[in-house]
Amino acid sequence: MLVFEFKAYGNKSQFTAVDEAIRTAQFVRNSCLRYWTENKKIDKYDLNKYCAVLASEFPFADALNSQARQASAERAWSAISRFYENCKKGISGKKGYPQFQKNCRSVEYKSTGWKLATDRKSIKFTDKKGIGKLKLKGTRDLHFYSCSQIKRVRLVKRASGVYVQFCIDVDRSENIEPNGNTIGLDVGLKEYYTDSNGITVENPRFFRKYQKVIKRLQRRVSRRIKGSNNRGKARQLLGKRHLKISRQRKDHAIKLARCVVQSNDLIAYEDLRIKNMVKNHCLAKSINDASWYQFRIWLEYFGKVFERVTVAVNPAYTSSECSSCGEIVKKALSTRTHVCKCGCLMDRDFNAARNILSRGLGTVGHTGTFALNASNALGDESSTFAGEILHQQVMS
Template sequence: MLVFEFKAYAKPIQFAAIDDAIRTVQFIRNKCIRFWLDNPYVSKYDLSKQCAILAAEFPFANELNSMARQSAAERAWAAISRFYDNCKKKVGGLKGFPKFQKDNRSAEYKTTGWKLADDRKSITFTDKKGIGRLKMKGTRDLNFYQPDQIKRVRLVKRVDGYYVQFCIQADREEIIEPTHRTIGLDVGLNHFYTDSLGNKVENPRFYRTGEQKMKLSQRLVSRKVKGSSNRRKARVKLGRVHLKISRQRKDFAIKLATCVMASNDVVVYEDLRIKNMVKNHCLAKSINDAGWYQFRVWLEYFGKVFKRITIAVNPAYTSQECSSCGVIVKKSLSTRTHVCRCGCRLDRDHNAGINILNSGLATVGHTGSSVLDTGNAWGDLPSTVVGENLQQQGGSLSQESSSL
């Protein structure tokens, strides 16, 4: 599934209609959550039936397209099913009990309620909300895809405007020559990662860089009177700072993951539990600022695009074990050099990168060796050979950036 995004241009009255549609989606989702709380044994289909009841009871809900109402009910069921799955799997800590939404910023249409122009540069929403025709500008070209390939159209509100997203049923594949290279990545805070060859990539620290500007913007918000237009403008300014940091971090992860996957046939990395690591309040801000999870998600995505192998290995003792003789050399976080009695002396992260690579190649075994020799069977192995579902290890890669 491909997601293309375009900036929407329209009149203020049309943007007000989009806001009304987004509020209606939030209303239907919260009503479905309330219905589930009152009737705990309802199913996904019962929530879908509830949409028709709400449309008949509330005129503003009836103005929204029927499939958009169904999408709102599906959002409610996604939260409910995720809570059930976490309970069955006995996930530690909070299980994610479904909550009422207060800050919804998107409305999703399926295959009806919209019509794309012949030149693919504008879209018209045909439901009773009165959104009408929206002009679109972006770098993607929709002319390569048929209208029946578009399975979702999403209206997204951000602090810098409104966007139209198209979810297209298509697979992206790129054929590139095999490099016959393998690499192990050890992510860190001093450097974003250190590979098994000793190469290091600097940590950009986007949040730390923009933190001073963020504090000034937050101070302006706190000084304004609640409910005033000046406070609303200050909140928009603060939201733009957050949005810029989010986009910088995403752009860095995409470009770096593309470079890594295009330059190597096998990439091995640690199967880190970011959710547990951020419980350390001394390092939580720096860990979240690094964006390791987002980098891993894009690594696995481009692994499928380029037909490369990505392997997640157990991070236990990768920094303590000697990459030369295998002896455990205990060291604290402040010790940045690995020194072993066998004579091995390496940078701590370089030693960890070698251990990660060796662990990954041992997992692949003879299959990995044969793949390296042929260079034609990269699609035979799954993108992630070891490790669990990504959704259990951190936040999801949302299509929406945070805004105020």
């Protein structure tokens, strides 16, 4: 499934209609959630039937496309089913009980309610909300895909305007020649990551660079009167700055992950629990600014696209364990050099990256899904042929 996004252009009345459609989608979702709380023994099909009841009772709900109402009901059921799954798994802490949505920013259409122009430069929404024809501007080309391949169309509202997303049903895969390289990645705050070859990538720190600007914009918002037009304008400027930072993080993660996956046949990385790590209030801002989880998501995605193996290993003792002799050398977080009694002296992150690669190769070796020679990384001999990649591999 590919998602292409385009900037939408229209007049003020059209964007007002978009806001009304988003509010209606939020109303349908919250109504379905209320219906579930009153009748716990229902399924997603009952929620779809309840959408017709809402359309008969409320004219503004009937103005929204019927499949768009069903998509909103599916969002409610997605939250309900996730809660059920967490309860069955018996996870500790909160189970994620479904909550009512207060600030929805998107509405989703299925196969009806919209019509794409033949030149693929505009889209017309045909329901009774009055959105009409919106011009599209973007870098993607929709001419390669037929309208039958477009399964969903979303209208998304952001600080910089309204965007149209197309969810296209297509399998993306690219075949490249194996090169026999393996790599282990140790992410950090000082450097974005250090690999098992000793190469480091600088941490861009996008939020830190614009922190003074954001503080100034936040003070401007707090000084404005609530509900005034000036406060709305100040919030708009603050939202645009945050949106720019999030886009910079995403762009950096995509480009870096693609480069790493294309250059190696196996990528081992730490299976970090970011949710628990950000509980440290001293490092939470820097951890969120690094966006490690987004980098991992794109590593796994490009691993599937280019048919590479990505392995998430247990991060326990990767920094304290000596990569040469296996001895545990305890060290504080401020200690950046690994010194072992066996004579091993190297950077702390470099040592951790070597351990991560060793564990990744050990995990894949036990499953029998990948065959590589690891001698160029750690000096160990492999029991299988070098450079061999099976087509049916186990991805992360």
